[in-house]
Amino acid sequence: MSSTLITNIGVLVTPERELTDAALISNDGLIAWFGSAKDAPAADDAIDAGGRCVIPGFVDTHSHLMFAGDRSAEFEARMAGQKYAAGGIRSTVAATRAASDDALLAHASRLIAEMSAQGTTTVEIKSGYGLTAFDESRALRLAQTLTGETTYLGAHVVPSEYADDVAGYVELVTGPMLDAVAPYAKWIDVFCETGAFDTDQARAILLAGIQRGLGARMHAAQLGESAGVQLAVELGAASVDHCTFLSNADVDALADGDTVATLLPGVEFSTRQPYPSARRLLDAGATVALATDCNPGSSFTSSMPFCIAVAVRDMGMTPAEALHAATAGGAAALRRSDIGTIALGARADLVILDAPSYIHLAYRPGVPLIHDVLVGGVSIRPPLRAVLLDDRAAPPVDE
């Protein structure tokens, strides 16, 4: 048994309210107590939050970290006016197939370190750049060493060698490839979009995964309205991701069902597309999550604070709604209640912000505001130290 007291919390953001002058105790990785700092019981260790704001760790439910290669030239061309198309995924497939296990794992680990440094404490990782039974199962086997939230995305795009036989590729994805990945995957996903898979194919792919005991997720409505959104709701998918272009019927279906609408503002930013309206979804009563979609083609950001800033600036969310979507919303998109919230019994996955309020996440875009991150009550990075500034600072003088 090991307990840690975090004391001197300026603002503690719980689902019900914001507690000021608060403290929190984690015990064996779980939140065991929180309340007014003056009432805090003793613990084995103590962390002084220095009056800072403490929020739940971010839950990033959409990433494609198992890849090799660089597509910065494609981004540069797109910013110069070239249109985004789903087919660019194939250029990453060749590089990923050619990479060693060690190289893939080292690269994904580096991206996870980036995420952690920006306050993410849970991450989902998809396959989807292998597109053979061997390469997809390899990606998920490696991903499973980094997270329990692994997603099989053999149906990311049709690989070049199946360009004339899409039906044959769907048979592979729902047959031998599914057999190969099943031990390593928790979820199955499909990119339901023009240039990727149509709704009949998406239905067949998700149903095959569901029959194998995998949970369903979907990419849909990134480039235009799609029947995929209502299909995801109909099949009980945990999440439908992108949701950039939604009909009124799509919004109603999301509000009535229990499929989370996961918005990925990094994609609109990096492909120069219009942002989805989170406001419209929230007003209708849908559950909204925010995620990075960290991937080399359409959104190479690992930063949840960046997504929060864009969601507040351009998607109609209040700072409180954006924080909720990036934490509890993400947890809902993974069908979990043990993360993404500051509640008794939840995992002590916490971020100590170098700010008096979470509003600063949007108010100070692009600024590293993460003072410390705790995963299961344990600090995973030392506090930031202004080494250069300290070295160069003049000795203190009386003012």
Ligand SMILES: [Zn+2]
């Ligand atoms: Zn994606």
